[in-house]
Structure formats: C-alpha cells, structure tokens
Amino acid sequence: MRIEEELKLDFKDVLIRPKRSTLTSRAEVDISRQFVFRTSRRTYKGIPIIAANMDTVGTLDMARTLAGHGLATALHKHYDEHLLIDFFRALPATDTVFYSMGIARVDYEKFHRVNAALTTDTADATDTANTGQGIASLCVDVANGYTKSFVDFIHKLREEYPDKTLMAGNVVTGEMTEELILAGVDIVKVGIGPGSVCTTRRMTGVGYPQLSAIIECADAAHGLGGLICADGGCTSPGDLAKAFGGGADFIMLGGMLAGHDECGGEVVETNGMRKMAFYGMSSRAAMDKYAGGVAEYRASEGKQVLIDHRGAVEATLQDILGGVRSACTYVGARRLKELSKRTTFIRVARQLNDWFGER
Ligand code: 5GP
Numbered sequence: 001m002r003i004e005e006e007l008k009l010d011f012k013d014v015l016i017r018p019k020r021s022t023l024t025s026r027a028e029v030d031i032s033r034q035f036v037f038r039t040s041r042r043t044y045k046g047i048p049i050i051a052a053n054m055d056t057v058g059t060l061d062m063a064r065t066l067a068g069h070g071l072a073t074a075l076h077k078h079y080d081e082h083l084l085i086d087f088f089r090a091l092p093a094t095d096t097v098f099y100s101m102g103i104a105r106v107d108y109e110k111f112h113r114v115n116a117a118l119t120t121d122t123a124d125a126t127d128t129a130n131t132g133q134g135i136a137s138l139c140v141d142v143a144n145g146y147t148k149s150f151v152d153f154i155h156k157l158r159e160e161y162p163d164k165t166l167m168a169g170n171v172v173t174g175e176m177t178e179e180l181i182l183a184g185v186d187i188v189k190v191g192i193g194p195g196s197v198c199t200t201r202r203m204t205g206v207g208y209p210q211l212s213a214i215i216e217c218a219d220a221a222h223g224l225g226g227l228i229c230a231d232g233g234c235t236s237p238g239d240l241a242k243a244f245g246g247g248a249d250f251i252m253l254g255g256m257l258a259g260h261d262e263c264g265g266e267v268v269e270t271n272g273m274r275k276m277a278f279y280g281m282s283s284r285a286a287m288d289k290y291a292g293g294v295a296e297y298r299a300s301e302g303k304q305v306l307i308d309h310r311g312a313v314e315a316t317l318q319d320i321l322g323g324v325r326s327a328c329t330y331v332g333a334r335r336l337k338e339l340s341k342r343t344t345f346i347r348v349a350r351q352l353n354d355w356f357g358e359r
Helices: 060-068 081-090 105-119 148-160 174-182 200-204 210-223 237-245 284-291 313-331 350-355
Strands: 014-016 033-036 043-046 049-051 072-074 097-101 137-141 165-171 187-190 227-231 250-253 267-270 273-279 304-308 345-347
Touching: 014 237, 014 313, 049 060, 060 072, 060 081, 060 313, 081 097, 081 105, 097 105, 137 148, 148 165, 148 174, 165 174, 165 227, 174 187, 174 210, 187 210, 210 227, 210 237, 237 250, 237 313, 273 284
Parallel strands: 049 072, 049 250, 072 097, 097 137, 137 165, 165 187, 187 227, 227 250
Antiparallel strands: 014 345, 033 043, 267 273, 273 304
C-alpha cells in the first residue's frame, strides 16, 4: 500500500483570479476553437462542448439542436442502426456528431455496418447530405480505460480507420493519457467518478479529483500534440470555465443538459412540478432497459434522479456560453484558447464552500 500526499483538486476547491483586461464586453470573446487532430488529421471547428452519450442527453434531437449552435454531441449507443444511418445521411457535416460505442464485438460490428452503409451512398442521391464519407468522429466509451482489452481495441480500431477522429476513455492520469494518444486516440476522455449520476466513488472507492485529473491529463496530452475532453462533474457554467482554465480542450456535459425537451424522456407531474428522469448509463434503470437487468457479478455504478423539466435547451445553452464568455472577460482572454494561459487558480478553504452552501 502507498499513500500519495500531493494535494488534488476538484472544481469546488478553487476560484479563478481576475486579471487586468482591455476587453470591454463579453460579446468580444470568441469561444469557438479550431483543432487539427493529431492522428485523424481532420479539422474541427466549433464550440468545444459535447453532450454526453447518455440516452437522456445524447439524443438525435439534441444533436440537431446543438449543431445549430456550433456545439457537439456524442450520440448514445443504443439507437437502432437504420435510424443512425438515416440520421447521418441527412447531416451536412458530421465532424461534431460522435458515434459512440463500447468495446464489445457487437458494438464494433454495428459501427462497421453503419459506416459501410454511409460510405457506399452515392454522391448523386438528392436527399443525401453526407456524401459517401461515412462517420467522421467516434467516441469509444468504457467506465475503466485502464484495461488491456480497451487499449487493444483502440489499436485495432485505429488500424482499421486511420482517418476517423477518435475520442476515447475514461482515464484520469497522465501516463494512461499518453498511452492512449500513442495508440492513436485524438481526444482522451478524462474523468472517473465525478459524474452527477455516477456512484463509482461510493461503490468502489475509486476516482480522482476532476480538476487535477484535467490539469495532469491535459499536460500529458498536449506534450504529445493530443487533446483531452473533461467528462463529468460540471454543475455550473463556472465549472466549465475552471475546466477550460485547467487545460481541457473539450468538455462533456450530462446533467447540465438533461431535463430538456431535446432529451426525449417522459415528463411526469409530481406535486404540480414537471419532472424528467435522468439516470447513469450503468444505473439499474439503464441496465434494466438495455441489458435485461444488472448482471449477477456486478453492481450498478449509477443512479436515477428526477430533475425539473426545463423546456428547450436553448436558454440553458445561453447561460452556459454566457458564463464561459464572462469568465474570459474576467481574465482578459479574447479567445477561449487563451483562457488556460490566463488562468490562475486560487485555492479556496473547503469550510468557506460549506459555509456558503456552495455545491
Ligand atoms: P455529468 O455531466 O452529469 O456530471 O457527467 C456526465 C458523465 O458521467 C458521462 O459523460 C459519463 O462519463 C458519466 N456517467 C454517465 N452515466 C454513468 C454511470 O452510470 N456511472 C458512472 N460511473 N458514470 C456515468
């Protein structure tokens, strides 16, 4: 047994120190980014925020709406393949919509079929916006990105699809981030345990404070020309500012985008309040729905909550993007790209957080 004494931080442990700035309005701030991915060599342009591949967040409706605002979506993996083919066929640009999969053979074969159907489309089909390129961006998602089978899968996928943008995880440490990037991952997904409906830390005792994970993994990734996506734990626009400030290139959101019309779930009335169910993808609710229950050898590592129904996602987006823009003006970052260089974190005593009832 070993104990690591070095202090590790979560979003709630820090604030961003304001800096002198010549910016006069948050309207001057550009929060879009442009990347050329390390391995796929594809170009990405947009606001680097991604709706999580959860079945109550990463929906086709969410993808259409977010695309209209320059944001990305990782579709959940439970869609029927014909629905996916029709959806991708109609998309004019597919780089900001990620096709998600696990590492099981069925996932791989399903992707292969969907991609093949799209690549054999003919360019002269009039209703086809996506002319024969197939899927551009992939999200390979496992709860534990430290297994050999996951890394082997990534090698195999990369070999077969050299020009697809590959986002994969989840991990929380620099050395595993480097291994994944060297295996051909373009964007390493970072976060074990911080999710709003995740119970991994409680069920297993495993995890890593999310802000430190972001800082350490971003440093490792950037050293190799790779990128990271901070996945989980953001509960307010300020948390996104801290994640970007810590070096995240992309941020994935579950809970903050849940509860909207685009999420596709049923709205229920409880005590006069309109509520929607939101659950983790390893929760009993999800496993009952997709796997016929929780297998005997495992425990659920997610929970279900009822959250307020918040109407269309647009108002929430405005809040999120407004908060990030404002953070940029506080530190004098004219572009989101500059936010991390201009960020100094101030450590906040935990008692203060508790005192003011923060989070
Ligand atoms: P949030 O933005 O809600 O804090 O976090 C979203 C992230 O939580 C997802 O992108 C995913 O990585 C993670 N997640 C989703 N469902 C589960 C689950 O059932 N268990 C665990 N451990 N993590 C989950």
